[in-house]
Amino acid sequence: MNNIYEGKVMWSHLDANMHMRHSAYADFAAQARIVVLDRLGLDLKAFQHLKIGPILFREELIYLREVGINEHLKVTVELTKSRSDASRWSIRHEVFREDGVKAAVINVDGAWLDLVKRKLTTLPTELVEQFDRLQRSEDFQEEV
Numbered sequence: 001m002n003n004i005y006e007g008k009v010m011w012s013h014l015d016a017n018m019h020m021r022h023s024a025y026a027d028f029a030a031q032a033r034i035v036v037l038d039r040l041g042l043d044l045k046a047f048q049h050l051k052i053g054p055i056l057f058r059e060e061l062i063y064l065r066e067v068g069i070n071e072h073l074k075v076t077v078e079l080t081k082s083r084s085d086a087s088r089w090s091i092r093h094e095v096f097r098e099d100g101v102k103a104a105v106i107n108v109d110g111a112w113l114d115l116v117k118r119k120l121t122t123l124p125t126e127l128v129e130q131f132d133r134l135q136r137s138e139d140f141q142e143e144v
Contacts, residue, residue, distance in 0.1 A: 002039060003135040005032035005075045009067055020067040026059060029093040029106040032075040040130045050124065051115045058109040065103040072098040078137040080107070086131045087111060087122045088143065 005028070013024035033054070034044070047053050067073065074096045081090035093106040114121040123131060 003036050003077045005035045005077070007031065007073055007075070009069055009071045009073060011069060014069055018068065020071075022061065022063075025061050025063070025095060025104050025106060028073060028075050028095060029059075029108070032077050032093055033091060033108075036077040036134070037131075040133055042127060042130055046127070050127075052112050052121055052123070053115055054110050055113040055120075056108050056110045058107075060107040062105040062107075063103070064105070065097065065101050067095075067097060067103050073103070077135065079134045079140060080137045081109075081141045081143050082132075083143045085122050086128045087120070089131075091134075092137055 007028060009020055009024070013020050013027075015021035037043070037054075076092075076094045076096075078092050078094075079089060080092045082088070088109070088111045090107065090109045093104075093108075094102055095104040095106070097103050112121050112123055113119070122128070
């Protein structure tokens, strides 16, 4: 399964110092999650039909190297923690510059939200099976 999203740093991603702004890292990670979930068959249309969606409780960004305009980035998506029913999960993203240097690590903790009831929910069984195909990190932990 391809767990990598690739994208180019645009002018709108820059801060006053001509480096990629802090929130652009989070945007790249969010796009990577959506693209990789889509590849698993967990696309936005399926979520809209079920009236559920992903929600984040925590987002941690660790900046390692500068990123500039027109750089081509690769962003990985790996599951680091998950309950067996996939109701709660953690994902790690690593952002690599085109020269192969790791520029950032982004850790997120999330769950699924029932968009009608505005309460946490679980995925239907068939979607749990698809979510379970998400690449797991070497330090993956199954939570109870």
